Amino acid sequence: MAEETAVGFNSVGIAVGLPFCGRPTHPMWGVALASQVYPLNTAVTHVVLQNVEVGEARNAIVEHALNLNATYIWFIDDDVILPPFAGQRLGYALDTRGPKTYPDSKIAVVGGIYCSKEELTTPVVYKKNGQGCSWDWKFDEIFEVESIGTGCMMISAEVFKHLEKPYFKTVEEYVQMPDRVGCQKMTDDIYFCNKVREAGFSILAHGGVLCGHYDVKKNKIFTLPEDSYPLKDLKKEPESESLRIEAAEEIKS
Numbered sequence: 001m002a003e004e005t006a007v008g009f010n011s012v013g014i015a016v017g018l019p020f021c022g023r024p025t026h027p028m029w030g031v032a033l034a035s036q037v038y039p040l041n042t043a044v045t046h047v048v049l050q051n052v053e054v055g056e057a058r059n060a061i062v063e064h065a066l067n068l069n070a071t072y073i074w075f076i077d078d079d080v081i082l083p084p085f086a087g088q089r090l091g092y093a094l095d096t097r098g099p100k101t102y103p104d105s106k107i108a109v110v111g112g113i114y115c116s117k118e119e120l121t122t123p124v125v126y127k128k129n130g131q132g133c134s135w136d137w138k139f140d141e142i143f144e145v146e147s148i149g150t151g152c153m154m155i156s157a158e159v160f161k162h163l164e165k166p167y168f169k170t171v172e173e174y175v176q177m178p179d180r181v182g183c184q185k186m187t188d189d190i191y192f193c194n195k196v197r198e199a200g201f202s203i204l205a206h207g208g209v210l211c212g213h214y215d216v217k218k219n220k221i222f223t224l225p226e227d228s229y230p231l232k233d234l235k236k237e238p239e240s241e242s243l244r245i246e247a248a249e250e251i252k253s
Contacts, residue, residue: 013042014091014154015065017075019057020050025078026214026221032082039091045070055188058150058168062160070157071100077151080114081212081221089209090154093142097204099158108159108201109193110142112152112209115222123224124149124213125205129190135229140208147193148205151213162199168192 038044047064049057058075065073072094076082093110095101115121122133126147137143150168160167171186186194193203207230212221224231 011043012045012065012068012070014038014044014072014074014087015061015068015070016044016046016087017058017061017065017073018046018048018078019052019054019061019075020048020078021054022051023078023216026081026216028081028212028221029078029214032084033076035084036082036087037085038087039095042091044087053170055166055168055170055191058188058192059166062167066157066160072154073157074154075150075152079214079216080112080151081214082112082152083209083211086112086152086209086211087154090152090206093204093206094154094156098156100156106201107204108156108196109148110154110204110206111148111150112206112211113224114149114151114211114213115224117213117215117218117222121222121225123230124151129194134205137205137207137230139210139230139234141230142204142206142208145203145205146197147190148203150189150192152209152211153189159196159199159201162201163195167195 045068047061049060052060061075062073072091074087074090090110090112094107097105097107097110099105099108111125113123113125115123116133123135125134125137125145126132127134127136127143127145129146134145168188169186169191170188171191196203210224212223214221
């Protein structure tokens, strides 16, 4: 596990967890990470783990971040391309709603939104589990969900005091159903979100942090469709806040 420690600070505000799966990353992934803007006077450290199953990697990163007494843990997957202000916006959302400001707050998680890697792409955000993805939100809206992808997820470290290990786990097992034996599969993000809610905490999705999702096999970045409900009637973003996915897709390997 590699760690890059912030210099000149005696505490860590945000521990950025980077679980690498060994697949190639898009050039814009590195540019986006390097150009991140964070809340003012916030010490940032990067915790990197390579070639470990993603659920196990996240657990190890959390343990390391807790040993550093980090306030927030921010997971960024190696296929999620961030807008440059993602760290600032997610941090602000937790700062102004979470236990750092309100000790009795039950808001523990806020995630950016990215889309599935399929031609009929859908946002990986779910207001109700089992009811499919949620489209009924608008750009910049911050709203409560039952689960959201961990690929761009910032978590208050405080919540881990209330959760049993493992925090993250990919579940795939055979279970007996009334009329047959079926396979129950649960990704590590759904597993974690369920634990958070069962402990009495809330999860937010940030409609102002829209990320690209890179499919290395197709060499394509999936984004929210411009004609989708969340972006309908939206005025063009200022150039300074644009992720410029169009330009990214023009980069040749």
